[in-house]
Amino acid sequence: MVVHISLEKDVLRSNQEWAERNRLMFKENGIHTINLVSSPGSGKTSILEKAIPILRDWLQLGVIEGDVMTTLDAERIASLGIKAVQINTRGACHLDAKMIHEALQQLPLSEIDLLFIENVGNLVCPADFDLGEQERITILSVTEGVDKVEKYPYVFQNADAVLLNKIDLLPYLDFNLPRFDAEIQKLNPIASVYRMSAANGEGVRLWSEHLIQKLKKKHPESE
Amino acid sequence: MVVHISLEKDVLRSNQEWAERNRLMFKENGIHTINLVSSPGSGKTSILEKAIPILRDWLQLGVIEGDVMTTLDAERIASLGIKAVQINTRGACHLDAKMIHEALQQLPLSEIDLLFIENVGNLVCPADFDLGEQERITILSVTEGVDKVEKYPYVFQNADAVLLNKIDLLPYLDFNLPRFDAEIQKLNPIASVYRMSAANGEGVRLWSEHLIQKLKKKHPESE
Numbered sequence: 550m551v552v553h554i555s556l557e558k559d560v561l562r563s564n565q566e567w568a569e570r571n572r573l574m575f576k577e578n579g580i581h582t583i584n585l586v587s588s589p590g591s592g593k594t595s596i597l598e599k600a601i602p603i604l605r606d607w608l609q610l611g612v613i614e615g616d617v618m619t620t621l622d623a624e625r626i627a628s629l630g631i632k633a634v635q636i637n638t639r640g641a642c643h644l645d646a647k648m649i650h651e652a653l654q655q656l657p658l659s660e661i662d663l664l665f666i667e668n669v670g671n672l673v674c675p676a677d678f679d680l681g682e683q684e685r686i687t688i689l690s691v692t693e694g695v696d697k698v699e700k701y702p703y704v705f706q707n708a709d710a711v712l713l714n715k716i717d718l719l720p721y722l723d724f725n726l727p728r729f730d731a732e733i734q735k736l737n738p739i740a741s742v743y744r745m746s747a748a749n750g751e752g753v754r755l756w757s758e759h760l761i762q763k764l765k766k767k768h769p770e771s772e
Numbered sequence: 773m774v775v776h777i778s779l780e781k782d783v784l785r786s787n788q789e790w791a792e793r794n795r796l797m798f799k800e801n802g803i804h805t806i807n808l809v810s811s812p813g814s815g816k817t818s819i820l821e822k823a824i825p826i827l828r829d830w831l832q833l834g835v836i837e838g839d840v841m842t843t844l845d846a847e848r849i850a851s852l853g854i855k856a857v858q859i860n861t862r863g864a865c866h867l868d869a870k871m872i873h874e875a876l877q878q879l880p881l882s883e884i885d886l887l888f889i890e891n892v893g894n895l896v897c898p899a900d901f902d903l904g905e906q907e908r909i910t911i912l913s914v915t916e917g918v919d920k921v922e923k924y925p926y927v928f929q930n931a932d933a934v935l936l937n938k939i940d941l942l943p944y945l946d947f948n949l950p951r952f953d954a955e956i957q958k959l960n961p962i963a964s965v966y967r968m969s970a971a972n973g974e975g976v977r978l979w980s981e982h983l984i985q986k987l988k989k990k991h992p993e994s995e
Binding site: 638 | 813839840844865890893917922924925938940943944946971
């Protein structure tokens with residue numbers, strides 16, 4: 550197992566080099582990149598489907614979809630007229646920076662302001678892999694249970710923002726909102742927390758508008 | 773990456789050896805072992821909490837809980853008076869057969885008829901790792917979306933049974949039950965499929981009673 554661990558270190562070091570290359574490409578092209586991490590079925594694609602019609606009025610968008618198999622999510626995004634590239638990880642439980650680097654060759658980088666990377670549905674593996682993104686967002690849906698913050702702390706600790714999705718289902722669940730807020734506060738007091746429902750759109754506009762404001766501040770010349 | 777892949781093969785070969793040792797121990801002790809696989813928050817522990825009061829009238833139970841961090845699930849099971857051992861994988865996204873072998877040293881094997889192993893919440897990593905179990909059960913909750921079968925096919929292909937949980941929430945969701953049945957039928961036509969709700973108990977009794985029947989047939993002398 551020692552061999553395995555030292556190899557893991559090599560894998561992470563190599564990943565870091567690719568991540569730095571990606572970061573440079575994002576910077577050169579003025580792209581803000583967001584890495585979306587969550588369990589399978591927490592609503593990453595559904596949130597994007599609701600946010601894109603708001604964001605596209607202000608920003609040029611691109612999406613990289615990561616999945617073990619299938620191109621279902623990329624098709625959903627492409628049907629909105631957004632440039633979407635699908636990465637199939639062929640069994641790997643996370644995206645890595647090299648996969649992203651290859652996907653970037655297929656996108657018109659100079660035309661993109663905001664690039665979403667939808668990671669493989671997983672609360673463990675994506676935590677260690679920097680993709681070169683400027684912002685990492687972890688999504689939890691209320692149906693998964695409030696204990697998931699404590700059980701999978703890494704993905705919440707490293708997040709710049711946390712989206713709590715499916716709040717339309719709160720009346721039918723035993724989900725302790727104050728405990729959720731307290732757990733996030735304890736692990737990651739500087740994370741922005743947004744409550745939303747991709748099903749009915751509640752809260753998606755607020756998050757989207759904050760995103761637009763932030764990017765406008767970052768690139769005031771584009772106003 | 774070639775090195776990485778060949779090492780992966782070594783890891784899997786070593787895992788297989790430990791799995792065979794576990795399988796022998798289960799056989800020698802007349803233990804039926806079930807490996808429970810699902811996303812985080814699909815309801816593995818909640819289903820066990822509802823099934824244990826039914827199963828314990830007929831069978832001696834044991835539970836091994838796998839988690840990245842925390843002992844929350846083992847505490848929930850132990851509070852029902854069931855022997856529960858917690859494995860913390862320290863970052864790994866699945867249990868392996870050696871971890872199980874070590875956990876078995878802490879259980880009174882000769883007193884157990886049915887041993888549940890709750891894997892780490894993950895639809896990717898656990899698929900490749902045989903733990904020596906006789907039965908693998910994959911759980912999907914309706915809140916995760918029907919597309920997860922197609923997106924994470926391995927865990928459904930290798931399952932002996934599939935539990936569809938949280939059906940109490942179906943009225944509030946856009947979950948296509950016929951499509952779910954068709955996807956499972958296509959991937960794994962011999963899997964038994966049970967619909968249930970760990971929240972209100974619906975369907976848990978049927979599954980539990982089928983389990984009791986199966987184990988009684990296997991060990992008729994214990995009747």
